[in-house]
Amino acid sequence: MASGGSGKSSSEVSGGGGGVPSSGSVQRKKLISICDHCKIKMQLVADLLLLSSETRPVNTESLSVFGESFEKCRDTIIARTKGLSILTHDVQSQLNMGRFGEVGESLMEMGELVVSLTECSAHAAYLAAVETPGAQPAMPGLVDRYKVTRCRHEVEHGCGVLKTTPLADMSPQLLLEVSQNMSKNLKFLTDACVLASEKSKDKFAKEQFKLSVKCMSTSASALLACVKEVKTSPSELTRNRCVLFSGPLVQSVYALVGFATEPQFLGKAATINPEGKAVQTAILGGAMSVVSACVLLTQCLRDIAQHPESSTKMSDYRERLRNSACAVSDGCNLLSQALRERSSPRTLPPVNSNSVN
Numbered sequence: 001m002a003s004g005g006s007g008k009s010s011s012e013v014s015g016g017g018g019g020v021p022s023s024g025s026v027q028r029k030k031l032i033s034i035c036d037h038c039k040i041k042m043q044l045v046a047d048l049l050l051l052s053s054e055t056r057p058v059n060t061e062s063l064s065v066f067g068e069s070f071e072k073c074r075d076t077i078i079a080r081t082k083g084l085s086i087l088t089h090d091v092q093s094q095l096n097m098g099r100f101g102e103v104g105e106s107l108m109e110m111g112e113l114v115v116s117l118t119e120c121s122a123h124a125a126y127l128a129a130v131e132t133p134g135a136q137p138a139m140p141g142l143v144d145r146y147k148v149t150r151c152r153h154e155v156e157h158g159c160g161v162l163k164t165t166p167l168a169d170m171s172p173q174l175l176l177e178v179s180q181n182m183s184k185n186l187k188f189l190t191d192a193c194v195l196a197s198e199k200s201k202d203k204f205a206k207e208q209f210k211l212s213v214k215c216m217s218t219s220a221s222a223l224l225a226c227v228k229e230v231k232t233s234p235s236e237l238t239r240n241r242c243v244l245f246s247g248p249l250v251q252s253v254y255a256l257v258g259f260a261t262e263p264q265f266l267g268k269a270a271t272i273n274p275e276g277k278a279v280q281t282a283i284l285g286g287a288m289s290v291v292s293a294c295v296l297l298t299q300c301l302r303d304i305a306q307h308p309e310s311s312t313k314m315s316d317y318r319e320r321l322r323n324s325a326c327a328v329s330d331g332c333n334l335l336s337q338a339l340r341e342r343s344s345p346r347t348l349p350p351v352n353s354n355s356v357n
Contacts, residue, residue: 027100035302038111046291049122055270058123073124074339081332121287125280132276141267142196151185152257158182159246212256219249286335293327
């Protein structure tokens with residue numbers, strides 16, 4: 001239990017020995033893994049929804065409640081920025097007490113919140129842009145690029161966990177979580193491609209969607225059989241089979257998503273005028289400042305978890321953590337103001353002494 005200063009120190013001393021790793025060193029190691037996953041996921045979602053600047057709606061289940069209401073979307077985002085600010089404070093408090101397990105849990109929650117906030121912001125930017133005069137709404141295609149790319153990432157992550165996790169750390173719980181998450185995302189990809197095959201008017205595309213699913217399903221069955229085997233009979237041999245059969249699944253999923261996201265399957269983005277583009281850019285820019293700050297904060301947490309408290313760089317890492325937490329708060333303010341004003345706060349006069357320049 002790393003709940004106090006003495007617990008943290010003992011974990012650092014024993015962590016360097018040749019015996020059984022202490023709970024503190026195990027928690028630090030797990031936190032590093034969580035940092036890596038959260039960072040990649042936040043960057044991927046930002047790349048797909050913010051940096052691409054495509055004027056399309058975000059059609060996730062959680063956003064369906066907003067419909068075409070920009071106001072509902074805006075109010076939800078502003079509420080979630082407050083939740084994000086609370087989480088960044090929690091992370092710092094837990095870290096100061098040496099509770100790396102709790103830091104990891106808060107960070108996972110923060111990562112999910114950032115993804116949700118990014119999706120809402122991209123959808124709000126679309127709704128605001130298509131409300132401008134002369135705008136033509138987006139037309140849906142056979143495939144939703146955002147959803148299938150997210151699924152690909154989750155499958156790649158699961159395979160990465162199987163490849164890099166030592167046998168001693170392959171607990172039944174970890175293997176269960178990996179296989180369940182992988183199965184869920186593979187099912188979504190299968191359903192999306194079967195539907196695209198049914199709706200496609202192109203003979204080649206119809207057949208290729210089916211063949212892609214068949215190829216992916218075969219690779220997935222082979223890998224999941226290996227996961228089951230390593231759970232019942234753990235050994236380096238059975239673990240190595242997971243590594244061996246992860247490669248074909250990653251390749252088949254990559255090929256399937258690459259084919260499914262060719263331009264002819266994605267429909268048509270909205271047509272907007274310069275005014276609509278300015279509104280969209282302002283909101284996406286506000287969201288990007290939040291994501292960038294959260295990625296920086298995650299990297300700072302990783303640096304702190306990776307180095308002992310006695311490191312000469314620790315004071316620098318903690319200072320950077322405080323600065324990145326302030327940047328998250330500033331980013332949330334920028335995003336909230338962009339949503340209220342429907343223009344970039346960076347081009348507006350300061351509203352108070354705390355405005356970001």
